[in-house]
Amino acid sequence: MCGIVGYVGRRPCRDILFDGLRKLEYRGYDSAGISVVQDGRFSLLHSVGNLDNLEGILDQIENGGTTGIAHTRWATHGRPSSENAHPHTDCSGRFAIVLNGIVENYVPLRAELQAEGHEFTSQTDAEVVAHLIERAYQGSLHEAVVEAYRQMEGHFTYCVIAVDEPDVIVGIRKETPLVVGLGDGENYLASAIPAFLSQTRSVIFPEDAEVVVITSEGAELFDLDGLPVRRDTQTVDWDDEAAEKAGYETFMLKEIHEQPTSLAETLAGRIAHDGSVVLEDLGLTPELIREIEQVVIVACGTSYHAGLLGKYALERWARLPVEVEVASEFRYREPVIGDDCLCIAISQSGETADTLAAMRLARQAGAGVLAVTNIVGSQATREADGVLFTRAGLEIGVAATKTFLTQELAMLLLALYLAEARGHLSPTEVRAFTDQLRTIPGLLRDYLEAGAAATVNEVASVYAPSRFFLCLGRNLGLPVALEGALKLKEISYIPTDAYAAGEMKHGPIALLEEGSPVLVVATDSFIYDKLMSNVQEVKARGARVIAVASQGNKGIEEIADDVLYVPKVHEMLSPLLSVVPLQLFAYYVAKNRGEKVDQPRNLAKTVTVE
Numbered sequence: 027m028c029g030i031v032g033y034v035g036r037r038p039c040r041d042i043l044f045d046g047l048r049k050l051e052y053r054g055y056d057s058a059g060i061s062v063v064q065d066g067r068f069s070l071l072h073s074v075g076n077l078d079n080l081e082g083i084l085d086q087i088e089n090g091g092t093t094g095i096a097h098t099r100w101a102t103h104g105r106p107s108s109e110n111a112h113p114h115t116d117c118s119g120r121f122a123i124v125l126n127g128i129v130e131n132y133v134p135l136r137a138e139l140q141a142e143g144h145e146f147t148s149q150t151d152a153e154v155v156a157h158l159i160e161r162a163y164q165g166s167l168h169e170a171v172v173e174a175y176r177q178m179e180g181h182f183t184y185c186v187i188a189v190d191e192p193d194v195i196v197g198i199r200k201e202t203p204l205v206v207g208l209g210d211g212e213n214y215l216a217s218a219i220p221a222f223l224s225q226t227r228s229v230i231f232p233e234d235a236e237v238v239v240i241t242s243e244g245a246e247l248f249d250l251d252g253l254p255v256r257r258d259t260q261t262v263d264w265d266d267e268a269a270e271k272a273g274y275e276t277f278m279l280k281e282i283h284e285q286p287t288s289l290a291e292t293l294a295g296r297i298a299h300d301g302s303v304v305l306e307d308l309g310l311t312p313e314l315i316r317e318i319e320q321v322v323i324v325a326c327g328t329s330y331h332a333g334l335l336g337k338y339a340l341e342r343w344a345r346l347p348v349e350v351e352v353a354s355e356f357r358y359r360e361p362v363i364g365d366d367c368l369c370i371a372i373s374q375s376g377e378t379a380d381t382l383a384a385m386r387l388a389r390q391a392g393a394g395v396l397a398v399t400n401i402v403g404s405q406a407t408r409e410a411d412g413v414l415f416t417r418a419g420l421e422i423g424v425a426a427t428k429t430f431l432t433q434e435l436a437m438l439l440l441a442l443y444l445a446e447a448r449g450h451l452s453p454t455e456v457r458a459f460t461d462q463l464r465t466i467p468g469l470l471r472d473y474l475e476a477g478a479a480a481t482v483n484e485v486a487s488v489y490a491p492s493r494f495f496l497c498l499g500r501n502l503g504l505p506v507a508l509e510g511a512l513k514l515k516e517i518s519y520i521p522t523d524a525y526a527a528g529e530m531k532h533g534p535i536a537l538l539e540e541g542s543p544v545l546v547v548a549t550d551s552f553i554y555d556k557l558m559s560n561v562q563e564v565k566a567r568g569a570r571v572i573a574v575a576s577q578g579n580k581g582i583e584e585i586a587d588d589v590l591y592v593p594k595v596h597e598m599l600s601p602l603l604s605v606v607p608l609q610l611f612a613y614y615v616a617k618n619r620g621e622k623v624d625q626p627r628n629l630a631k632t633v634t635v636e
């Protein structure tokens with residue numbers, strides 16, 4: 027989730043590019059850089075940390091050149107450092123590139139280029155693009171960009187400038203954003219509209235695999251065969267704030283809709299061609315994996331729910347005994363664990379005080395510690411023996427959405443990886459799951475694009491005045507119910523309880539009265555019939571049932587008052603889809619009650635105190 031901006035025109039562009047980066051700060055940053063073509067060479071600056079650091083050294087390059095590119099980085103490959111900051115250049119120093127996304131086949135490409143004598147100066151996947159263009163260039167930057175694109179796998183957008191073509195920027199996208207801003211005698215390329223909104227409101231949205239060539243005179247689009255492509259110019263009427271939210275009314279809604287992309291990022295490069303799972307940096311050798319006798323997962327809030335889902339997968343696939351505990355409790359226990367225990371700490375921020383304390387306790391007891399986190403360079407990554415990054419991109423809404431889904435996916439990948447390494451699943455069995463995992467981002471995208479938000483809003487608006495909600499689930503549906511309940515509590519402030527459906531008759535069923543709304547996670551599973559008996563029990567007490575069910579399950583309409591359908595997938599993967607209508611339900615209940623969902627009362631995004 028990096029930010030890109032490029033300018034070509036008649037004005038000196040150093041400060042214009044920097045202003046553009048400032049507007050992309052909300053996308054996250056851990057380093058930044060600028061490159062401007064000037065006097066037949068590039069003036070190049072990199073800095074680590076926030077944009078103030080780049081601003082502090084900005085006058086090291088003259089504000090003279092009129093073509094340039096700039097980038098704020100959100101690290102996915104390679105730690106945040108000056109050499110890993112973009113723009114990257116090739117060996118000859120004639121091409122500079124910025125990239126957003128992931129080049130999945132960068133390892134073989136890099137090896138191939140190195141064998142041909144190309145020298146790399148960073149650990150990033152992005153640098154291969156500069157060298158691919160250097161290798162392909164035969165007098166046309168446009169053609170070199172196409173040639174590089176044909177060799178790259180993954181999802182990415184990149185923009186390139188060349189000292190030999192000083193009045194041109196060429197960009198191309200594949201499943202990540204790229205937008206053209208059309209000015210008067212100047213033009214822009216960016217990953218998001220805010221980068222140039224103060225300069226122009228005329229935009230073009232290129233599609234995947236369309237090459238965009240901008241000069242000060244205009245923008246031209248071509249397909250990969252060089253044939254011109256026509257796209258209409260559109261005018262955006264967003265203000266700055268709306269632009270940061272890409273037109274969504276809140277960051278939370280934007281982040282819910284970003285989940286297909288986030289899931290694709292989490293998967294990128296982690297499923298090999300043979301279907302096996304590839305996880306680097308886990309800090310676990312095959313011997314260590316075989317020696318694990320016990321797993322303890324520690325986390326808080328939403329991350330705890332991802333841990334619960336991880337437990338089901340680790341038990342079922344890797345046949346490991348797993349305990350999941352909220353970190354604030356675990357840290358004050360005297361856990362019976364030793365060096366045959368793997369402690370998995372899940373924390374999107376990697377800075378949650380209780381989770382860090384729980385990690386330290388596990389380590390003192392001799393356990394190996396693996397951090398599952400979204401933030402490169404966070405405290406959890408510094409204290410753990412290994413790291414699994416979730417790659418959700420920066421999450422601004424306090425209520426976690428896309429970070430939850432990516433944590434869940436990371437835990438599924440980890441469970442499959444350990445299951446194969448420990449001999450509990452065969453390569454063929456793992457492949458059957460990874461083949462299905464690959465389809466999840468697309469299924470979720472289709473679901474959201476088909477108008478899921480509006481459908482859920484219709485139902486949520488009916489229940490918004492409720493004074494109480496109950497959420498029920500069984501097996502993998504239980505953590506989903508717990509997460510749905512947490513979302514409702516956090517942003518709508520309506521008292522909500524979540525329970526294992528089979529446990530209802532032992533007490534909570536007494537809460538129900540005529541019309542009490544009960545949300546049930548009822549996607550297809552081996553325990554579906556048992557769950558339906560529980561649903562009959564709550565219906566018999568007058569409850570109104572809102573069910574999340576698998577597409578095609580018509581029978582549930584006879585029992586439930588409202589049904590929110592999600593695409594049907596294997597039950598082990600179903601939480602990746604079934605939680606989304608619950609996120610949307612909580613969102614629209616809160617909106618219908620007039621709550622400010624991005625900043626719920628009493629809550630902070632990162633809890634660094636005990």
Ligand code: M6R
Binds near residue numbers: 372376512633
């Ligand atoms: O950064 P972490 O994942 O460690 O944060 C843990 C919780 O504070 C967090 O998940 C919280 O529950 C969310 N706001 C829930 O939406």
